[in-house]
Amino acid sequence: MIRTQMTTLLKREFWEHKTLMLYLPAVGSALFLISVVGLLLLTNAASSTEIIFEESVFEFGLDKLVALDNAERTLLLGQVYQLSSYPFLLMSLVVAVNYLLGSMFNERKDRSILFWKSMPVSDALTVVSKLVTGLLVVPMVYLIFCLIAQLLSLFVLTLVLISTDYPVWDILWQPINPISHAFSLLFYQLMQSLWGAPWFGYALLLSAWAKSSPVVWFVGIPVAVVILERVYSPYDGLIIFDWLWAHSLPLLAVSGEGFNLEWMLVEVTGLLQGIVAGMIFVGSAVWLRGKHNEI
Template structure:
């Protein structure tokens, strides 16, 4: 356990710029642009209209109590959605981290140093898996919560400048305090769905001598194109063709886009907008976890775990020259 702790610290120290400073920089840009937009709207608009669910309300004429409650619920329930760009950045950062994780050790020969230490290939690879699936998402969640709260405060100040004070109602909403817990509740689901991508990228990183990106991304895309070409040729003489759409959706996308948070929403009938109250995180969480009922989810996760094991074996025997 102590060894794993130091391995995780090593990964964080070596990639602190990607895991910490990159989302911090994006969060600062969001606060400047979005928060600045809120402040500009307040300064330029004065007592103006408020748009909500397609309806315009003149704030200076007063906002009905029912509408104020809906506004407060929507703000308290959806403020973390403002941090969505940070989670897109997370997917990109972790993707390239996994691509380089095992390849760079061989390229700069530092693998010889690490192999000289009493560290197993299993622990080394698992530390990179844990960094990609647990450490990096937790850092992003923390930064996202702070960013979402800051933008929520700036947004409420902007609305207050139009004559509608929502601070009291928003502070009474349970979802304001449960929001970070909802994000943490998505983490196990994210790990399961990201396993195939992490496994594939680490396996390629441990095997490829060069052109790691081309091998990782180009190979599944090339196979999809070959299957499409095969269907075009065979389709003229036979009714037996390969379901390329299934291959692209269940193999290519699952293998390359599994790190994108919320990718599971594309599987199944997910309705995330409650027409009466707006975004409902409880419903979203429930429907998201319902995707675990599909056997394909667990099959893909098992394949991902198998590729991680293959990465351990390849790291043990693969070397430059």
């Protein structure tokens, strides 16, 4: 029964948030594809294009790409391909936090909580379904739309290149390696959910607790804590601030190394601290879901 209930609860989250979980990422993919096609139309793919930026001249073009040696090409294309996933990863993060903040606030506001609570579903299962949606479903949906957009773009580029004499496989598919890229993106999304656990759990807790605008509390409380620490801290430096900042989002910005997440293996203590904090927040959210009804 619990498994059927869980599946139903996840479907229910999808029904409520079709815009965030289907239409928005689909529009994102479409825009991505349109930009790639637009760039190809504006530039002449077969010869170089010069872009002047702050007196430096950057030249782009297939002839330049072909002229590079294998290692350089792999590095360059890999970076460009990774960079092109950032909009999706950031969207995924914003959507997840936004979703979690509203997940138990909206049902109290529109009083539908009285309907949900009239069903034999435990508060713990309800909260877990929201956690799974925010930390797993949303990142996976955005990952899939990102990969689809990128693959379609690769196909478009392939079509353009087929009309030239350049070896498509060697200069495009092999250096980019979409499969290994997909796995590193998957790993990144999962790690983001774990690393951001305290913030995600905190969002869920606020959603079950706040009587008005959870997003204001989401920003307000940490800012207040950090200001208090700054003014009254008996120690040198800012321990709370550093910790919050280190666990803050997105992961890309924290590491400063993009997808290279090896540092995380060194930071196991930090990771575990975050997960424990997240679990405490989620536990409190379950307790509050049982206690609170309509606003």
